[in-house]
Amino acid sequence: MVQHPPDDDLLFKALADPSRRKLLDQLHANDGQTLVQLCEHLDMTRQGVTQHLSVLEQANLVATLKQGREKLHFLNPTPLQEIHDRWISKFEKPRLKALAILKRQLEKRHDR
Known part of the structure; x- marks a missing residue:
């Protein structure tokens, strides 16, 4: 552990x-x-x-x-930022990446 x-x-x-x-x-x-x-x-x-x-x-x-x-x-606020960096931001990245991919896909459909 x-x-x-x-x-x-x-x-x-x-x-x-x-x-x-x-x-x-x-x-x-x-x-x-x-x-x-x-x-x-x-x-x-x-x-x-x-x-x-x-x-x-x-x-x-x-x-x-x-x-x-x-x-x-x-x-x-420094300790809060450190907790954000360690615990929260790593969970945000995949979600933000998925939203960016979805946005590109939707924009491609709209451009057709």
Whole structure:
């Protein structure tokens, strides 16, 4: 059986939770938010949001920057792109190739 890097496990674990996906959506919409700003959109305690952010940071999906007394959270889409490249794009290629062949065949029929 093929062993995947531990980062993959952390990434899939992070993405498995709907609250964490919502945090990622919030950062996508408005990057560089504080904990207080992120808490406004979730029905959970600050401690709960902090725990979710910790999982996202461990999976390298969120990066932080201290600015004075505040800690800003930023989306890091690189791990998602890597998963896309590894898992999704290889399944898209045959489908796209089949669509291109079908298009050419239909265009040939239309030109007759």
